[in-house]
Amino acid sequence: MSVVDFVDPHSYASAFQPLVSHISFSLYLDFPTSTIHGAALVTVSDEHNGPFFLDTRSLTIHQVLNAQTLASHPWSLSPTVDPIKGQRLDVPLNNERAFLIFAILFTRSNLFNFDFESLWCAEGRVVEVFEMNQPIPPYLFAFAVGELGFREVGPRTRVYAESVPAVLDAAALEFAGTEEMIRQVMIIKQAEKLFGDYEWERFDLLVLPPSFPYGGMENPRMVFLTPTVIKGDASGAQVVAHELAHSWTGNLITNQTNEHFWLNEGFTTYAERRIVEVVQGEDKAALKYWDWCHMRRVSNFYGALKREIGRPAFDEFLKKYITTFKFKSIDTQTFLKFLVENVPGIEKQIDLELWTEGTGIPPDGYEPVSSIYTKIVSLANEFKLGKIPREDEVADWKGQEWELYLGNLPKSVEASQINPRLWPVGGDCVTCMNSFHCACRDNFLVDFLNVKNALGKFQWGAKEVLALDERYRLSESKDYEVKVAFLQLAILSKCRDYYGEVEKTLKEVGRMKYLRPLYTALVQGAGKEEEKILAKRVFNEAHDCYHPIAQGVVESIFAKHL
Numbered sequence: 394m395s396v397v398d399f400v401d402p403h404s405y406a407s408a409f410q411p412l413v414s415h416i417s418f419s420l421y422l423d424f425p426t427s428t429i430h431g432a433a434l435v436t437v438s439d440e441h442n443g444p445f446f447l448d449t450r451s452l453t454i455h456q457v458l459n460a461q462t463l464a465s466h467p468w469s470l471s472p473t474v475d476p477i478k479g480q481r482l483d484v485p486l487n488n489e490r491a492f493l494i495f496a497i498l499f500t501r502s503n504l505f506n507f508d509f510e511s512l513w514c515a516e517g518r519v520v521e522v523f524e525m526n527q528p529i530p531p532y533l534f535a536f537a538v539g540e541l542g543f544r545e546v547g548p549r550t551r552v553y554a555e556s557v558p559a560v561l562d563a564a565a566l567e568f569a570g571t572e573e574m575i576r577q578v579m580i581i582k583q584a585e586k587l588f589g590d591y592e593w594e595r596f597d598l599l600v601l602p603p604s605f606p607y608g609g610m611e612n613p614r615m616v617f618l619t620p621t622v623i624k625g626d627a628s629g630a631q632v633v634a635h636e637l638a639h640s641w642t643g644n645l646i647t648n649q650t651n652e653h654f655w656l657n658e659g660f661t662t663y664a665e666r667r668i669v670e671v672v673q674g675e676d677k678a679a680l681k682y683w684d685w686c687h688m689r690r691v692s693n694f695y696g697a698l699k700r701e702i703g704r705p706a707f708d709e710f711l712k713k714y715i716t717t718f719k720f721k722s723i724d725t726q727t728f729l730k731f732l733v734e735n736v737p738g739i740e741k742q743i744d745l746e747l748w749t750e751g752t753g754i755p756p757d758g759y760e761p762v763s764s765i766y767t768k769i770v771s772l773a774n775e776f777k778l779g780k781i782p783r784e785d786e787v788a789d790w791k792g793q794e795w796e797l798y799l800g801n802l803p804k805s806v807e808a809s810q811i812n813p814r815l816w817p818v819g820g821d822c823v824t825c826m827n828s829f830h831c832a833c834r835d836n837f838l839v840d841f842l843n844v845k846n847a848l849g850k851f852q853w854g855a856k857e858v859l860a861l862d863e864r865y866r867l868s869e870s871k872d873y874e875v876k877v878a879f880l881q882l883a884i885l886s887k888c889r890d891y892y893g894e895v896e897k898t899l900k901e902v903g904r905m906k907y908l909r910p911l912y913t914a915l916v917q918g919a920g921k922e923e924e925k926i927l928a929k930r931v932f933n934e935a936h937d938c939y940h941p942i943a944q945g946v947v948e949s950i951f952a953k954h955l
Contacts, residue, residue, distance in 0.1 A: 401650045405446040405481040411437040414528075421518075422538055433494045434460060441486045450479035453497040457484055460491035468494075527592060527613065528720050530647045535612045537599055549591075553615070554600040560620075564600045567623045568633055587667060587708060588641040589715050596637065604903035606940040608632050611639035619904050621873050634672075638664035641715055649724040655749075656728060659691030666692075679763035680793065694748045696759030698732075701742045710735055725749055769794060773801035855888035868894050877907045884914040884924060892927060900935045905943050912947050916954040925955060 400408045417434040437445070449470070457468040471481040484492055523536075542556035544565035552564045597615040600623065609632045610617040616636040642660035662681070670678035699707040713735060718727075729749065733740050747755050772782050787794070862868050867879035868891060880898060883891035899911055915921065915928035932947055939947070 403477055403651055405448050405478055407444065407446055409443070410445050411439040411441050414438045420536075428497060431496050433496070434491060435494065436460075436491045437486075440488045440490050442488045443485065445484050445486050447482040447484070448479050449482045450474075452480070452482075454482065455495040455497065458493040458495070459489070460493050463493070466492055525614075529613055529644065530722060533612055533644060535610070535617065537601065537617070541599075543597075549594070549596050551595075551597045552600065553597060554620075555602070560600070563623050563625065564598070564620075567625070568598055587712070588664065589712055589719075591640060592645060592719065593640055596640065598633065602903075603901055604938050604940055604943075606903055606905045606943040608904070608906070609636050611636040611644060613640070613644050621902060621904050621907070624872050634668050635661065635665045638662075638668055645715060645720065646718045647722045649722040649727075653724045655691050656723065656725065659695070662692050663695045676763050676765050679761035680765050680797070690754055690758075693754050693758040693760070696761065697743055697748070697755075697757055698736075698739070700759050701739065702736055706736075765794070766797065769798050770801050773798050855886060855890065858883050858886045858888040859890060862891075873898075873902065873904075873907055877910060881910055881914045884911070887924075889923075896927065896931050899931050900938070903939045903943050905946050908939070908943055909946060909950065912950050913954070916951065918954075929955075 400406065413435060415434075415436040417436075419432045421430040422428075423430065435447075454468065454470055457466040458464065459466050467485060469483045471483075474480050482494075484494075486492070540556045541553050542558075542561050543551040543553045544561050546552055546565055546569050550568075552561070552568050554560045554564045593613045595614045598618055599615050600618050600620050603620055605617065605619045607617075608619055608622060616633065618632065618636075622632050638661045639657075642664050643657040646656070646660075648654050648656040666678045666681045669681055695707075702710070710732075714728075714731060717731065729745055732745070739745070743757065744755065768786075772786065782798075790798075862879070867875060868883075870876040870879070876898065880891060880895050884895060895911060895915070899908065902908070912928055912932070915924040929951070932951070936944060
């Protein structure tokens, strides 16, 4: 079969085969052998006569049966494994609509001959039954199994985590405002709804173990979250706002293939800003624009559309768009056709081809105004004069503000431009004149660390790093943004006193946002033989605790620098 017969470059599925309409799973989880035994009843939309391809990965296929007669059904698995698509499972159908697959998933043992029925009926088993009535694309299917507990944080929301009271209580406190976000989205402009009904019934949150490689994943009905977003200040709700927005844009309407990924994340970024606007105000929402660099072009596009036709008309278009295509997957051309049909003349007002096929931000791009962001940039520019923010200027700042401040610091500063009084390694705080236990110490630490790491202008050694930690207790920070920045500095300064903390962090956290900079700091550059040995040893010991995607990231860093 030629390449043109395939609709998705990232899948073996053929354009000539019917869609899968239902899948019914029966899974038996064998924890002692780290094995999942499974049976999948696959139903397609129409009777089909000919090849039928499925994508598989890490599967050992035991047998395939005819769904009606339970007779053995022919099947074949490709001998090679594509790095993206995995292995191709071919189940040729003879005017059939369903078939049954028995397989072993994620096996670490050699159990080829298993009796599924005896396992399923074993004494003392625990059986859980779930039903998903809404159709979803395969990438949104996920399940988690473990000893879990939960806390109620709203009529539609529970926070699940490992059944440890302290973990559950911390998670519940962090995400206590989730239901309010859902409620606000549903009653914008009083009775008028911005995005339409929330179609997923539940919006639960699952705080996963530290090995989870991302900040969050928008699985319908239950969002998966990294535990690193729990910082004790409720700022984790910012991550939840993005995943909540996906409930309409991404989950309800999905990009047909990853070539049209902007339809997912672009609309979601815009929807997230609208949610934040209702909950936290317009100025804070505008700040989100500067926080999503890789989606800034798409955000500009929606801003340009809104400017041309007005917010009320754009809101009506957005609601109609969601209603029309909900529970469907579309591509860019489908969206543009719908846009032109429902906003007459828009193709004359905006160069749609330039916006969707070009690069950079077109001249008619729209950048929202945020007084918060303007102030952040102003403070960052004052760094050239040796000035860092006062305590009252950053009193309301959280992670997002600090991240934007650090990202806007001058990229080149000579030593003569820095006031040494503002970077002390001992004595009292020069902002509030109190001891190193002062409330504004974190303001110093973030400035100091990022200037050091980004600019590399100053040569600090172990003595200075130790003094810095004595003053600000950076190595003890519960905020991994701060802690990882400090540990990078310790590695670059070859302050071996903190190599134990580096190892501990790399073994307790699997989020790629933190693994990438720490492993890179250990192996990048010359004269780091000891650090390279440490990096390889830690990775070998922590390897099985990392997600396969995170494993690949670290391996690519090693391939580049070792």
